[in-house]
Amino acid sequence: MTRRIEQGVERGSRITIFVDGAPVAAFAGETLATALIASGRIAFRRDGRAALRGLFCNMGTCSECFVQTAVPGRAPRRLRACLTPVADGMAIETGAGPDG
Numbered sequence: 001m002t003r004r005i006e007q008g009v010e011r012g013s014r015i016t017i018f019v020d021g022a023p024v025a026a027f028a029g030e031t032l033a034t035a036l037i038a039s040g041r042i043a044f045r046r047d048g049r050a051a052l053r054g055l056f057c058n059m060g061t062c063s064e065c066f067v068q069t070a071v072p073g074r075a076p077r078r079l080r081a082c083l084t085p086v087a088d089g090m091a092i093e094t095g096a097g098p099d100g
């Protein structure tokens, strides 16, 4: 399901990111948060008490939107989804599971 405005909008080139192993359509120039929300995902991670967390301030101050990179052979890094531009082939893990 897409939640994007379709008419009267210009976007960058279409790319694919991987969220919890699943391919997700994104467009160059948008943030991870935009791609996640547009794909219907509202939970970006779980906190220490396993509660779902997601987009809150959308300007890099609250840290609610952290996601983990998931690049084979590399240590995971935490990124703020609201500040991180998508890149083709980027892989992240939310840990949100079916609830997210």
Ligand code: FES
Pocket (backbone or CB within 6 Å): 054, 055, 056, 057, 058, 059, 060, 061, 062, 063, 064, 065, 066, 080, 081, 082, 083
């Ligand atoms: S939503 Fe607050 S830092 Fe990203």
